Amino acid sequence: MLTDPLGCPAVTVPSSETPRDEALPGGPAAAPPLWRDPRFTLLLSARVVSVLGNGFARVALAFAVLSLPGAGPGRLSLVVACQALPQLLFVLVGGVIADRMSRSALMAAADVLGAGAYGALAAMVLTGVAPLPGMCVLAVLAGTATALFAPASEGLVPLLVPADRLQRANGLLRMGTNSSMLLGLALSGVTVAAVGAGWALALNAASFGVSAALTARLRVPARPRGGTSGWTELREGWREFSSRQWLWVVVAQYAVVVAALNANVGVLGPLMAESRLGGARAWSVVVAAQAVGTIAGAGLAARVRVSRPLLVAVLCTFPAAVPIALLAAAAPVWLIAVAMLGAGVASDVFGVLWTTTIQREIPEHALSRVSSYDWFGSLSFAPLGLLLAGPTATAVGPAHALAACAALITAATAAALLSPGVRGLRSRNT
Template sequence: MSAAPDRPPLWRNRPFVLLACARVVSVLGNGFARVALAFAVLALPGAGPGRLSLVLACQAVPQLAFVLVGGVVADRMSRSRLMATSDVIGAAAYAGLAALVLTRHAPLTAMCLLAVAAGTATALFSPAMDGVVPLVVPPDRLQQANGLLRVGTNISLLLGLALSGVTVAWLGAGWALALDAGSFVVSAVLTARLGVADRPRRGTSGWADLREGWREFASRQWLWAVVAQYTVVVAALNANVGVLGPLAVRHHLGGARAWSLIVAAQALGAVAGAGLAARVRVRRPVLVAVLATLPSALPIALLGAGAPVWATATAMFAAGVSSDVFAVLWSTTIQREVPEEALSRVSSYDWFGSLAFAPLGLLVAGPAAAAWGTDRALFTCAALVVAATLAALLAPQVRTLRSPDASSPLPPRPAAPVEAADAP
């Protein structure tokens, strides 16, 4: 999609560039953490699937518990300031985890508390991030902006994943976690410079704001139907990525390096998917987004079947393409259809619903692998992804909601409240 002739390209929009750079740096560190945290826990004396499930669940539970609070706060204060604060909390949490792993003195209670802090940071960050994009780009370029952000972060994630296996193997998981902590610090500095102004003072209580956000969310069938789908899908995907996938790879495919290759293939596919989604025009974006979920079941099933690394990596590439087509179309549709002043609260309900079963999936994954076997648990996850996706298609608005016609101008939105010093 080309830029409008009377507008400068997005890469000349200073707030957008700062936001993109902050996300690229932060996601680079998260690429290390995705591989490092699982293998760091498994490498500790006496650790096993149950302990890994518990630590990852402690990270996931606060994401669910505090995300609605994050939505209310983000609609009341400067979203960029809240994002920077969240990055500082994340930096402290991962620095603490790195110290525990490097000293090999890692009490389970301490690891769980630091995982809680990391999850809380994510809960505060995510609704603010979803709401800040429409404040720094015009509404007719939201899909392009979302696609470019995803391309940048996916390339960064790919690089982080490509280096993570080597880092874990050569230097140890503790140093990989330390690099993630440093990336949060850089992201906080860049995000603080966005300069998105404080929100207008609201005369209502937080509870009233939460109820208003719920009304906006519940009034849109397409929105809650897909969130209900992802309640199941995210639980299944998290169980695979967090617990079952590493277990299957460690048992059959050689460990951290093979797993790094598999998840890197997904990240590479995501780069291609985001680039495609930044340009594609579809009449029914929610329908296309829901159908794009189906390929995510294939690599899970292949892991359960004990397929070779190349086959699973190929399927992960396809899943990465489809997952970012979903992500860009979904984010853009919400930003177009939901009033800006309620966007972070509606986004928080999206996150809350999508993450509702994520802690349960992580907690159950380890015991299920021990009781049924890792292969059977993986097949169950794949079946759940397919069933939930087909169920979402039963909602009429999922099948019929149309995007604005490309030839018609989008309705104007108030100018982004960016401080003068940070204007492009």
């Protein structure tokens, strides 16, 4: 048995060419519970550690920028847009790479890149030497790490568990990561208030390093390379994506939804919190309430069985507009938090059903490429939304900008329900 430099056992995952029944002796009926599967628990541990740090960064990055001399809505919009833009530009490249090499190795490399970017951001904030161009460059590197990580992560889960256990595996992963996010969010406001946003960013960098070490132990063999070029493989992925109406319709819906949600979380929400709700601690309560909801939603989605998963998933998008509308109306913090709780439940029911449907319906050899088109489409308007959020808030006020975001989410979701593919796709495992 191979060991890593610390002497811990390394876990070798069967090649994607190995039948899953052979990878688990005795077939699926003999498979151990997911909690006892070392491959799955190793992946879960890595994700939990990484997301714990991201819980800090989700609050800390916005308030780190706002705490710098001369910072305002425009500067905050620019930094968070620089983080979002490479996620859009490089995610298709990440999908092609993930279908050509070891997905776990690519995830570990992306974690190392993220650790370096957030570590440097933390150093800038802690030293007070934080030129805007430097922060933008580091934000680009952090976004690039996400672009490389995400398609590989989506494609790795079906290599670890059989198809009939994917929904439960996705639900357990989300329960673990959402619990970790909740802990990070719960501590982030206190950390920012007590010692500053720089230390919160430093903890995020450390979490990426630990995640890289854990993920590197998942030794997933690279797929044998054929004679086709990357461009050819990208076109093959596009054919898989565009041939399924349900897939591109929901991705188009989420291009609008994600832009509105990112504008709220990245810019408009913190601005309202700073001016009307009491600052970082109040905002951390609001986003922590959403995290509590996502834990409950993931647990529910891991067990629920629905005959039309995409119809249920799309309907679960409507609650996302409610807390944004309440923010626009300057509702009390407790009421916004309750709405965020409900939105969190619904969002993770959507997430588990959506991810599981893709993993079941898309051939494994093209899964990362199709996932990259999903990410590309869903993030396509996110940088624009972030760039416009600050100037729009300055021009018309944060309340009116938030009201527009809530209206966009509602309209896009209603439009997606018009698709016969969305309404009619039935689960194979009900």
